[in-house]
Amino acid sequence: xxxxWNIGVVLLTYGLCGTFTAxxxxxxxxxxxxxxxxxxxxxxxxLTQGRQCxxxxxxxxxxxxxxxxxxxxxxxxxxxxxxxxxxQNTTTFEFESSKSLQYKLVAYDQExxxxxxxxxxxxxxxxxxxxxxxxxx
Amino acid sequence: xxxxxxLLLIFILxxxxxxxxxxxxxxxxxxxxxxxxTFSWQxxxxxxxxxxxxxxxxxxxxxxxxxxxxxxxxxxxxKGFFIQSNHRRASGLLQGAEFGYQLKVTxxxxxxxxxxxxxxxYIPDDIxxxxxxxxxxxxxxxxxxxxxxxxxxxSRYHRNSVLSVDFVTLAPLSxxxxxVIDVFYSxxxxxxxxxxxxxxxxxxxxxxxxxxxxxxxxxxVTAARPFHQSDSGNxxxxxxxxxxxxxEKWSFSGGISHSYYSxxxxxxxxxxxxxxxQIMLGVIYVF
Numbered sequence: 001x002x003x004x005w006n007i008g009v010v011l012l013t014y015g016l017c018g019t020f021t022a023x024x025x026x027x028x029x030x031x032x033x034x035x036x037x038x039x040x041x042x043x044x045x046x047l048t049q050g051r052q053c054x055x056x057x058x059x060x061x062x063x064x065x066x067x068x069x070x071x072x073x074x075x076x077x078x079x080x081x082x083x084x085x086x087x088q089n090t091t092t093f094e095f096e097s098s099k100s101l102q103y104k105l106v107a108y109d110q111e112x113x114x115x116x117x118x119x120x121x122x123x124x125x126x127x128x129x130x131x132x133x134x135x136x137x
Numbered sequence: 138x139x140x141x142x143x144l145l146l147i148f149i150l151x152x153x154x155x156x157x158x159x160x161x162x163x164x165x166x167x168x169x170x171x172x173x174x175t176f177s178w179q180x181x182x183x184x185x186x187x188x189x190x191x192x193x194x195x196x197x198x199x200x201x202x203x204x205x206x207x208x209x210x211x212x213x214x215x216k217g218f219f220i221q222s223n224h225r226r227a228s229g230l231l232q233g234a235e236f237g238y239q240l241k242v243t244x245x246x247x248x249x250x251x252x253x254x255x256x257x258x259y260i261p262d263d264i265x266x267x268x269x270x271x272x273x274x275x276x277x278x279x280x281x282x283x284x285x286x287x288x289x290x291x292s293r294y295h296r297n298s299v300l301s302v303d304f305v306t307l308a309p310l311s312x313x314x315x316x317v318i319d320v321f322y323s324x325x326x327x328x329x330x331x332x333x334x335x336x337x338x339x340x341x342x343x344x345x346x347x348x349x350x351x352x353x354x355x356x357x358v359t360a361a362r363p364f365h366q367s368d369s370g371n372x373x374x375x376x377x378x379x380x381x382x383x384x385e386k387w388s389f390s391g392g393i394s395h396s397y398y399s400x401x402x403x404x405x406x407x408x409x410x411x412x413x414x415q416i417m418l419g420v421i422y423v424f
Contacts, residue, residue: 045330045382045383045384045385046330046382047330047332047380047381047382047388048332051327052327053330054329054330055330122385123382123385124382124384124385124386124387124388124421124423125179125423126177126179128177128179128212128214134223134323134334134378134380135223135321135323135336135338135376135378136223136336136376136378136392136393136394136415136417137189137374137376137394137396137415137417
């Protein structure tokens, strides 16, 4: 049915496609991994909407090259933490807010924001127009 | 038995709840404004382990189901009308729920028409059936229906606390007749994501109320149960209740409550003790 040439062409095409796909995936993975800022936990849950939410949050970052980096809370001038001649690191801090907050990783040398992370504030009970009174028994 | 059905119902509701998209709240512009168009509601299910001893002689928690509590909690608010459920065990339609209407609301105080169950009823035959043993003080005793009351509630708000005083009559809604004054103070302590409620209550039951629940009339007299006419009675209550979020749908809740009743209650031949400690540990699911 198929000649040796046909089989050869099919195998070659498959092999090339496979190589390109793997290469593309690798490239994407490298880019994704190279610049990253993630929060753990990324969500802080409070009991009632509008109430302050507290969590011990770890921010983990990774940059493409070694350098000087800082993490800032969006809208704040003071850095949460800074590192010198590092490519990746973590920082843990006490999160306290009633609203979701964004954090940014800044490459200090280029003065450029290279990654963001959001800590979302969520709640169990919506705000109510009536003050609730809890009574057990 | 009722608990078993309620537990089953809650599990069914929990399992089907993911199919419903319930946009149940409008965010209010002003928490204290009454005469706006704000409508809000929230349905919750509470499943808990409860240690809930009884004042009545011979009534104990017998099997595992007696320690399991399940209740549907419903908060509804519309133009001053409200329904608010509390954490009591659901043993009657009104049990644990407060129905009311806000007559006057200011940032500092509020006056409501209020209706709720102020005294739990009991059915002696059911208690005996559940206990699977003879309880001479309850044998042949007539049913005492739940003490639903209606009256006025004055609430005074402070930054982290509320003091409320209820003046109610049981006459229109229950067989108990008589009246009740219920004073309740609650202070909420917010520690990180915990809400900790430290509360104290004082309840005064009129002579008619006490006599209905703890009195023994001439037709009910037996060798184990002499004639008894109760005086008015009081209850002092201290309560600690805490809540902590688990996820957007679930929260943990737990609490302990100690009630100290006046001597007039202990004098009843139906009653065993004048000190009751109740404990509840559970979870709340918000629909």
